[in-house]
Amino acid sequence: MLSDSNFITFLNKxxxxxxxxxxxxxxxxxxxxxxxxxxxxxxxxxxxxxYLTKELVDFNDLKKSLERTDEKPYLxxxxxxxxxxxxxxxxxxxxxxxxxxxxxxxxxxxxxxxxKFIEQNFKLKNSxxxxxxxGEPLLNFELMKESVTLLxxxxxxxxxxxxxxxxxxxxxxNDEIVEFLANNNIGILVSIDxxxxxxxxxxVYHSGKGSYDVIVENVSKLSPYVKLCARVTIExxxxxxxxxxxxxxxxxxxEVAFSYVSKIDSHIxxxxxxxxxxxxSSLAEYFLNQVKEKHLPSIKIFIDTLINLHSGSRSDMRxxxxxxAKNYFAIDPKGDIYVCHRxxxxxxxxxGNIYEGFDEKKQxxxxxxxxxxxxxxxxxxxxxxxxxxxxxxxHSSYDSYDDSTKNTKFHCFYMKEVLKNSLYIYTSLSTDExxxxxxxxxxxxxxxxxx
Amino acid sequence: MSKSSVFVIxxxxxxxxxxxxxCYYADEMNKKNGVMSIxxxxxxxxxxxxxxxxxxxFCFHGGEPxxxxxxxxxxxxxxxxxxxxxxxxxxxxxxxxxxxNEKVIELMKKYNIELGxxxxxxxxxxxxxxxxxxxxxxxGEVIKNIDILKKNNVSFGIxxxxxxxxxxxxxxxxxxxxxxxxIRSLDLxxxxxxxxQTILSKGNLSKIFTDIFxxxxxxxxxTFDIRFLSETVKVLLGFQSELCTYQKNxxxxxxxxxxxxxxxxxxxxxxxxxxxxxxxxxSADQFISKSLERKRYGMIEDKRINDxxxxxxxxxxxxxxxxxxxxxxxxxxxSDFKKIFSYVKNELIKxxxxxxxxxxxxxxxxxxNPKLKKKIEDTLKxxxxxxxxx
Numbered sequence: 001m002l003s004d005s006n007f008i009t010f011l012n013k014x015x016x017x018x019x020x021x022x023x024x025x026x027x028x029x030x031x032x033x034x035x036x037x038x039x040x041x042x043x044x045x046x047x048x049x050x051y052l053t054k055e056l057v058d059f060n061d062l063k064k065s066l067e068r069t070d071e072k073p074y075l076x077x078x079x080x081x082x083x084x085x086x087x088x089x090x091x092x093x094x095x096x097x098x099x100x101x102x103x104x105x106x107x108x109x110x111x112x113x114x115x116k117f118i119e120q121n122f123k124l125k126n127s128x129x130x131x132x133x134x135g136e137p138l139l140n141f142e143l144m145k146e147s148v149t150l151l152x153x154x155x156x157x158x159x160x161x162x163x164x165x166x167x168x169x170x171x172x173x174n175d176e177i178v179e180f181l182a183n184n185n186i187g188i189l190v191s192i193d194x195x196x197x198x199x200x201x202x203x204v205y206h207s208g209k210g211s212y213d214v215i216v217e218n219v220s221k222l223s224p225y226v227k228l229c230a231r232v233t234i235e236x237x238x239x240x241x242x243x244x245x246x247x248x249x250x251x252x253x254x255e256v257a258f259s260y261v262s263k264i265d266s267h268i269x270x271x272x273x274x275x276x277x278x279x280x281s282s283l284a285e286y287f288l289n290q291v292k293e294k295h296l297p298s299i300k301i302f303i304d305t306l307i308n309l310h311s312g313s314r315s316d317m318r319x320x321x322x323x324x325a326k327n328y329f330a331i332d333p334k335g336d337i338y339v340c341h342r343x344x345x346x347x348x349x350x351x352g353n354i355y356e357g358f359d360e361k362k363q364x365x366x367x368x369x370x371x372x373x374x375x376x377x378x379x380x381x382x383x384x385x386x387x388x389x390x391x392x393x394x395h396s397s398y399d400s401y402d403d404s405t406k407n408t409k410f411h412c413f414y415m416k417e418v419l420k421n422s423l424y425i426y427t428s429l430s431t432d433e434x435x436x437x438x439x440x441x442x443x444x445x446x447x448x449x450x451x
Numbered sequence: 452m453s454k455s456s457v458f459v460i461x462x463x464x465x466x467x468x469x470x471x472x473x474c475y476y477a478d479e480m481n482k483k484n485g486v487m488s489i490x491x492x493x494x495x496x497x498x499x500x501x502x503x504x505x506x507x508x509f510c511f512h513g514g515e516p517x518x519x520x521x522x523x524x525x526x527x528x529x530x531x532x533x534x535x536x537x538x539x540x541x542x543x544x545x546x547x548x549x550x551x552n553e554k555v556i557e558l559m560k561k562y563n564i565e566l567g568x569x570x571x572x573x574x575x576x577x578x579x580x581x582x583x584x585x586x587x588x589x590x591g592e593v594i595k596n597i598d599i600l601k602k603n604n605v606s607f608g609i610x611x612x613x614x615x616x617x618x619x620x621x622x623x624x625x626x627x628x629x630x631x632x633x634i635r636s637l638d639l640x641x642x643x644x645x646x647x648q649t650i651l652s653k654g655n656l657s658k659i660f661t662d663i664f665x666x667x668x669x670x671x672x673x674t675f676d677i678r679f680l681s682e683t684v685k686v687l688l689g690f691q692s693e694l695c696t697y698q699k700n701x702x703x704x705x706x707x708x709x710x711x712x713x714x715x716x717x718x719x720x721x722x723x724x725x726x727x728x729x730x731x732x733x734s735a736d737q738f739i740s741k742s743l744e745r746k747r748y749g750m751i752e753d754k755r756i757n758d759x760x761x762x763x764x765x766x767x768x769x770x771x772x773x774x775x776x777x778x779x780x781x782x783x784x785x786s787d788f789k790k791i792f793s794y795v796k797n798e799l800i801k802x803x804x805x806x807x808x809x810x811x812x813x814x815x816x817x818x819x820n821p822k823l824k825k826k827i828e829d830t831l832k833x834x835x836x837x838x839x840x841x
Binding site: 179182295299433 | 740741743746747750753757758760761762763765766
């Protein structure tokens with residue numbers, strides 16, 4: 001049982017040994033009796049079963065629950081591609097890969113019709129998150145303003161709470177925009193890659209000029225009034241994550257969320273993997289030291305994971321990597337409906353149009369094929385990180401293998417490193433320090449996968 | 452959706468006939484004179500008329516609001532009727548209780564005004580600070596007026612600022628207020644920290660609180676709520692609180708504004724440096740929901756309580772009242788509140804109201820104080836209704 005891929009053992013900062021069970025999502029101090037239980041296959045103990053070996057989910061039941069129903073699907077988040085235009089020309093932009101008609105902007109009528117479509121074709125819960133995307137969404141600021149008015153009305157009409165977010169390149173700010181973003185409580189993700197040197201090596205205008213200086217100035221205009229989250233794309237796996245975090249918080253960001261640039265598995269080298277392992281481990285050590293000094297760093301990946309661990313993964317286990325295709329979709333200027341914001345303009349991930357209808361069968365088929373137990377031909381079933389991970393990002397897998405049901409090597413590696421480091425942090429905290437996670441509101445991350 | 456309402460403190464005058472030792476307002480009174488003009492008052496009502504609010508609760512404050520004559524108030528209420536007839540409106544007056552006469556009583560009854568009277572406790576406590584300009588204590592006059600109100604069936608609540616003197620008489624405090632019952636409610640308030648004076652030493656708030664709590668909590672013939680105490684129980688049971696000190700970032704909250712004599716709007720009458728707008732230029736929707744200044748100070752307030760997340764009482768306390776926090780320091784009453792929460796939680800567990808894990812399971816039977824019990828029952832029902840609506 002010990003060599004079972006469903007368990008890992010690890011040490012905390014004091015050198016105490018712990019075991020984590022991927023079946024139950026629980027972490028325990030590794031006493032002799034546990035060792036004995038895990039080593040002997042035939043040893044029966046109700047308590048240890050409950051804590052260590054009892055599977056949380058019956059995968060057969062799970063698959064049955066994804067059979068066809070007559071019920072409309074739920075919708076709790078939407079990304080609107082309000083324009084395909086962008087004033088930047090970032091080298092790694094995944095949207096440049098597809099044949100984008102870059103003069104496309106969403107108009108008011110499409111937005112209005114999409115709301116009617118949503119009301120007619122989906123069930124609603126008590127809240128919905130609307131994300132403004134692009135291209136650069138602030139190039140269609142007029143529509144953003146009109147959208148919020150319409151969507152607020154939609155919320156009132158249906159008795160649901162509407163929250164807003166925007167992912168922006170941070171280069172277009174004026175007084176009116178500041179006021180609008182602040183007064184409508186719009187969650188702001190600014191794409192910024194780190195120091196000027198790193199950022200300007202990829203995130204440039206069409207002229208080739210870097211965008212860093214403009215962004216820093218704009219951040220100083222926004223940060224007195226609203227919280228800003230830095231959305232970092234890491235190209236160089238060696239990047240020092242601690243310096244990255246400190247630099248971005250120094251220039252005015254309240255929070256840092258990073259992910260590695262979309263690269264197919266075959267292009268990622270062993271030294272890349274080693275670099276991620278090292279830098280992530282240093283970041284975890286930094287996080288832990290800060291907490292010991294009673295400061296809580298706003299490093300999204302750790303905070304989200306620690307809250308999850310603290311509440312016990314039974315309460316928030318992932319059977320899918322994210323809400324895409326389940327209760328979250330993306331709508332583009334033509335009214336086309338896509339699995340998520342990364343699949344814009346990719347026909348085999350288009351599930352309809354707001355004027356033609358939504359293909360529920362495609363959705364159910366997709367969910368059945370992509371539920372946790374089916375990913376990677378079943379390889380997720382025996383993984384200790386499964387309920388934390390939920391499977392690889394569909395887009396990353398499709399990118400690497402033309403098959404969204406597969407997992408990517410990088411995703412599996414990265415998820416495990418994140419969870420390992422989070423377990424290390426969590427088990428190195430005192431009981432009192434763990435109580436912080438009772439005090440923080442868990443953030444709904446359904447529109448952006450972990451990676 | 453639930454109705455939208457706001458509590459509006461109307462600073463109608465800076466004038467006052469008393470000279471209380473701890474008055475945080477004394478400075479302002481000497482600098483700015485006068486009464487809120489009818490023009491400003493009309494602007495107040497106009498700005499609320501145009502708003503999307505359903506209900507407005509006006510509280511007249513000062514100085515001493517009853518130094519303004521009842522005739523003036525008649526004008527005010529007539530204007531209010533004219534502009535706010537399609538809104539739910541209520542009025543209250545916070546007074547030092549020394550200027551009660553027939554005309555005032557008539558006014559209270561005619562417009563259904565809730566009266567709040569400042570009374571700090573038994574005579575020795577009240578007269579320690581609350582004196583006339585000639586140094587004479589105001590206790591006698593206040594008690595006399597309370598009798599008159601009772602005889603005229605005008606109900607009133609009590610506002611009571613505590614200080615070190617209160618601690619000397621903390622065991623007489625609750626029996627004293629019982630003796631002047633019926634009172635609608637008792638609002639026990641820790642004093643604001645002002646640079647030049649600390650009238651309540653650190654550690655004494657918790658002592659006062661626990662002394663009063665011990666008597667009030669177990670009184671099964673209790674006839675009035677003591678908000679500070681009952682809201683503390685409420686937050687320990689896991690509910691949100693209406694008490695402003697227990698709010699999470701009161702500056703972001705849109706439930707209260709304070710309007711000064713010249714129409715300037717602030718989130719609270721202790722935070723007049725935060726200017727949300729002016730009733731002459733801005734609509735209520737603007738200064739309540741769309742003020743960038745509110746966002747700016749809201750961010751500063753978030754930063755202030757950043758590290759409070761490490762405290763076991765964070766969910767109940769939410770960082771304490773910002774007025775009592777100086778930059779770089781813990782809130783003045785921080786250690787007092789920790790003691791208060793710890794004490795009350797213990798009492799709740801001792802009486803099997805919270806289970807041994809400190810969790811509330813919805814059972815109110817073991818709550819000794821009937822007023823408190825009813826408050827918790829009503830809160831449970833409200834949460835139930837909300838849940839069902841979703």
